[in-house]
Amino acid sequence: xxxxxxxxxxxxxxxxxxxxxxxxxxxxxxxxxxxxxxxxxxxxxxxxxxxxxxxxxxxxxxxxxxxxxxxxxxxxxxxxxxxxxxxxxxxxxxxxxxxxxxxxxxxxxxxxxxxxxxxxxxxxxxxxxxxxxxxxxxxxxxxxxxxxxxxxxxxxxxxxxxxxxxxxxxxxxxxxxxxxxxxxxxxxxxxxxxxxxx
Amino acid sequence: xxxxxxxxxxxxxxxxxxxxxxxxxxxxxxxxxxxxxxxxxxxxxxxxxxxxxxxxxxxxxxxxxxxxxxxxxxxxxxxxxxxxxxxxxxxxxxxxxxxxxxxxxxxxxxxxxxxxxxxxxxxxxxxxxxxxxxxxxxxxxxxxxxxxxxxxxxxxxxxxxxxxxxxxxxxxxxxxxxxxxxxxxxxxxxxxxxxxxxxxxxxxxxxxxxxxxxxxxxxxxxxxxxxxxxxxxxx
Numbered sequence: 001x002x003x004x005x006x007x008x009x010x011x012x013x014x015x016x017x018x019x020x021x022x023x024x025x026x027x028x029x030x031x032x033x034x035x036x037x038x039x040x041x042x043x044x045x046x047x048x049x050x051x052x053x054x055x056x057x058x059x060x061x062x063x064x065x066x067x068x069x070x071x072x073x074x075x076x077x078x079x080x081x082x083x084x085x086x087x088x089x090x091x092x093x094x095x096x097x098x099x100x101x102x103x104x105x106x107x108x109x110x111x112x113x114x115x116x117x118x119x120x121x122x123x124x125x126x127x128x129x130x131x132x133x134x135x136x137x138x139x140x141x142x143x144x145x146x147x148x149x150x151x152x153x154x155x156x157x158x159x160x161x162x163x164x165x166x167x168x169x170x171x172x173x174x175x176x177x178x179x180x181x182x183x184x185x186x187x188x189x190x191x192x193x194x195x196x197x198x
Numbered sequence: 199x200x201x202x203x204x205x206x207x208x209x210x211x212x213x214x215x216x217x218x219x220x221x222x223x224x225x226x227x228x229x230x231x232x233x234x235x236x237x238x239x240x241x242x243x244x245x246x247x248x249x250x251x252x253x254x255x256x257x258x259x260x261x262x263x264x265x266x267x268x269x270x271x272x273x274x275x276x277x278x279x280x281x282x283x284x285x286x287x288x289x290x291x292x293x294x295x296x297x298x299x300x301x302x303x304x305x306x307x308x309x310x311x312x313x314x315x316x317x318x319x320x321x322x323x324x325x326x327x328x329x330x331x332x333x334x335x336x337x338x339x340x341x342x343x344x345x346x347x348x349x350x351x352x353x354x355x356x357x358x359x360x361x362x363x364x365x366x367x368x369x370x371x372x373x374x375x376x377x378x379x380x381x382x383x384x385x386x387x388x389x390x391x392x393x394x395x396x397x398x399x400x401x402x403x404x405x406x407x408x409x410x411x412x413x414x415x416x417x418x419x420x421x422x423x424x425x426x427x428x429x430x431x432x433x
Contacts, residue, residue, distance in 0.1 A: 033265075043267075047264065047265055048265075173378070174374075174375075174378040174382065175375045175378050175379070176371045176372075176374065176375055177371055177372050177375050179321070179322050179325050179326075179372070179375075180322065180372060180375030180376070180378070180379065182318065182322070183318045183319060183322050183375075183379055183383075184379065184383055186314065186315065186318045187315060187318075187379070187383050187384065187385075188383070193314045193317065193318070196318075
């Protein structure tokens with residue numbers, strides 16, 4: 001079973017203690033870090049690469065645009081939950097996957113987090129591990145040493161699409177470097193040796 | 199967090215420290231320390247090996263806690279020559295010992311592979327070796343001399359540690375790729391036992407390289423930034 005790493009960003013020690021107490025019974029999670037300001041939060045996100053972030057919007061200075069951008073960026077990498085202790089603009093709360101309020105009881109908090117974790121699992125399980133036909137085409141080109149521009153010209157797709165395919169290839173194979181992908185392509189008989197090294 | 203601090207180190211026995219964190223064993227030779235500590239404390243062993251104990255402690259903390267970030271007060275107690283010599287010794291250790299060791303194992307696997315697989319694997323590893331050599335060469339021939347010049351207070355070259363920071367390439371990626379190839383993609387019948395051994399070796403090297411990168415990013419870079427700050431203030 002996967003353990004989800006949680007970072008909590010909340011300035012009040014009392015609320016942090018309460019929150020942690022509520023989370024105790026969930027066995028799929030581990031609180032790896034607690035921070036009370038935005039700078040530490042950024043550091044901890046880089047260090048821990050958490051699966052879930054529970055953040056009080058106060059910390060982000062929720063009224064400005066910069067905070068808005070920042071939280072959307074973070075939420076592309078992990079599940080962001082707002083911990084709302086005061087009035088926060090509704091449009092800002094839209095960036096979050098879930099909202100925990102001061103009036104929530106333990107059961108409610110646990111349910112919210114449990115659902116988020118398990119939804120996330122289901123979606124990643126549905127993803128196929130096999131490369132799609134188009135991805136295989138791109139992989140073959142990469143193995144032959146072609147640039148993104150070459151590939152986009154040859155397959156008649158935009159460079160942006162090439163990049164997306166390449167990201168998916170890395171995600172599915174677990175191999176990041178071009179020379180590693182070349183080995184992969186060869187092992188799977190997708191290319192001939194003579195095509196790679198001339 | 200669970201940091202080792204200076205006061206507690208005075209009493210800790212070196213043997214206990216190493217046993218509680220075996221990864222540290224790889225760093226000992228870089229400090230010129232040898233096993234056989236008996237009951238000597240960390241402080242005593244450092245003194246005997248003529249090692250700045252604050253820096254040794256920093257390395258211990260980095261190896262035992264990925265969250266550790268030294269404060270600027272900590273950095274001020276460190277001697278830059280010790281840092282550079284430690285890093286050079288690490289480079290030497292990777293290039294002269296670890297990588298050849300892995301290569302030796304890999305050669306046997308390559309020989310057992312069908313020829314065309316073997317050839318690509320070999321080429322892959324050759325490329326990796328070149329990349330590592332290039333990475334270390336840049337540090338030793340460009341970055342370290344710059345830092346030495348900075349210490350002597352004559353900086354002529356237009357370079358800054360920032361340039362290093364943004365160019366600092368990742369030499370662990372290819373190792374991870376190699377692990378994936380060995381564990382997931384190479385046909386099952388090729389040398390299963392040897393593959394397990396080499397995979398464990400690669401994991402060790404990869405985790406040691408990770409710590410090495412942390413030493414560069416969390417000790418070397420901030421230290422040089424402090425020095426650059428002082429240097430330009432004086433001018």
